[in-house]
Amino acid sequence: xxxxxxxxxxxxxxxxxxxxxxxxxxxxxxxxxxxxxxxxxxxxxxxxxxxxxxxxxxxxxxxxxxxxxxxxxxxxxxxxxxxxxxxxxxxxxxxxxxxxxxxxxxxxxxxxxxxxxxxxxxxxxxxxxxxxxxxxxxxxxxxxxxxxxxxxxxxxxxxxxxxxxxxxxxxxxxxxxxxxxxxxxxxxxxxxxxxxxxxxxxxxxxxxxxxxxxxxxxxxxxxxxxxxxxxxxxxxxxxxxxxxxxxxxxxxxxxxxxxxxxxxxxxxxxxxxxxxxxxxxxxxxxxxxxxxxxxxx
Ligand code: 2GW
Ligand code: MN
Numbered sequence: 001x002x003x004x005x006x007x008x009x010x011x012x013x014x015x016x017x018x019x020x021x022x023x024x025x026x027x028x029x030x031x032x033x034x035x036x037x038x039x040x041x042x043x044x045x046x047x048x049x050x051x052x053x054x055x056x057x058x059x060x061x062x063x064x065x066x067x068x069x070x071x072x073x074x075x076x077x078x079x080x081x082x083x084x085x086x087x088x089x090x091x092x093x094x095x096x097x098x099x100x101x102x103x104x105x106x107x108x109x110x111x112x113x114x115x116x117x118x119x120x121x122x123x124x125x126x127x128x129x130x131x132x133x134x135x136x137x138x139x140x141x142x143x144x145x146x147x148x149x150x151x152x153x154x155x156x157x158x159x160x161x162x163x164x165x166x167x168x169x170x171x172x173x174x175x176x177x178x179x180x181x182x183x184x185x186x187x188x189x190x191x192x193x194x195x196x197x198x199x200x201x202x203x204x205x206x207x208x209x210x211x212x213x214x215x216x217x218x219x220x221x222x223x224x225x226x227x228x229x230x231x232x233x234x235x236x237x238x239x240x241x242x243x244x245x246x247x248x249x250x251x252x253x254x255x256x257x258x259x260x261x262x263x264x265x266x267x268x269x270x271x272x273x274x275x276x277x278x279x280x281x282x283x284x285x286x287x288x289x290x291x292x293x294x295x296x297x
Contacts, residue, residue: 040280041280049167053167064154068129070158073158084161085165131246138230154216156213158286159213173260177209178208179266179270182265198243209252214283
């Protein structure tokens with residue numbers, strides 16, 4: 001049973017019930033209106049997928065930024081847990097952006113795991129730290145990541161892996177459903193609502209509230225995404241407006257206009273503050289003391 005309380009509204013909204021007699025089974029939305037799968041445990045066959053990718057090997061990139069206090073606080077756990085649970089058994093390249101090379105954690109990586117660290121300057125405002133990731137990612141994808149990997153994931157650092165996060169998540173354009181909004185009507189999504197911003201989405205429109213902590217896909221798709229978000233961010237700066245949730249607002253606009261081919265359910269990015277009964281959690285938000293890490297505002 002996948003967290004009954006949490007999914008109560010999904011049951012109401014569901015369009016197809018494969019087994020209406022079975023009331024013990026919580027029904028989950030497993031397809032978007034444009035027929036993209038919504039990935040939950042039980043909706044894929046890991047054995048079959050592993051066999052497929054054994055015969056068709058892939059390299060997967062994982063980008064992460066850890067600047068300032070986020071480097072001291074989160075990077076080691078993120079990388080150590082990724083080494084254990086992110087795409088186990090497959091070739092992975094970690095693209096790690098730090099502002100202080102001497103603080104890179106010592107981690108003994110597994111076989112077929114490669115670290116490509118890069119020093120980047122830290123923006124003065126935290127909103128810019130977050131937003132300028134789009135610019136750095138666009139440059140790096142264009143310059144070399146696109147030639148080195150078949151798929152790439154871009155993630156926040158303030159999270160850690162808890163269970164295998166595997167090849168079932170690979171797709172052309174992959175988006176993460178933000179855990180807190182999974183059961184909310186789109187009128188409650190915290191999209192940018194001012195028409196002056198490039199991130200604007202009209203009230204009543206929109207499919208999911210997507211979480212900028214995780215997005216991915218093929219390098220060319222992700223390159224389109226980060227370029228477009230960066231262009232929106234810069235256009236907004238020119239017009240003296242900043243979207244309510246920064247890069248995340250622009251990401252939501254992009255996915256509104258370019259529908260993802262695969263949606264990750266909140267099992268793939270869970271906040272235990274919602275509740276602790278959630279099963280099959282593969283990646284979880286770190287406990288965060290905002291006052292402590294955001295003193296540089
Ligand atoms: C961020 C906020 C306040 C103070 C510092 C920072 C900060 C962020 C930093 O000092 N160093 C740093 O490396 N970062 C990177 O930016 C790091 O990778 C972090 O995970 C990411 C996003 O910041 P974060 O995790 O504090 O933002 P959240 O968890 O509140 O997340 C969502 O909203 C953000 C925009 O406001 C982003 O869209 C993010 O992707 C979302 O998950
Ligand atoms: Mn975060």
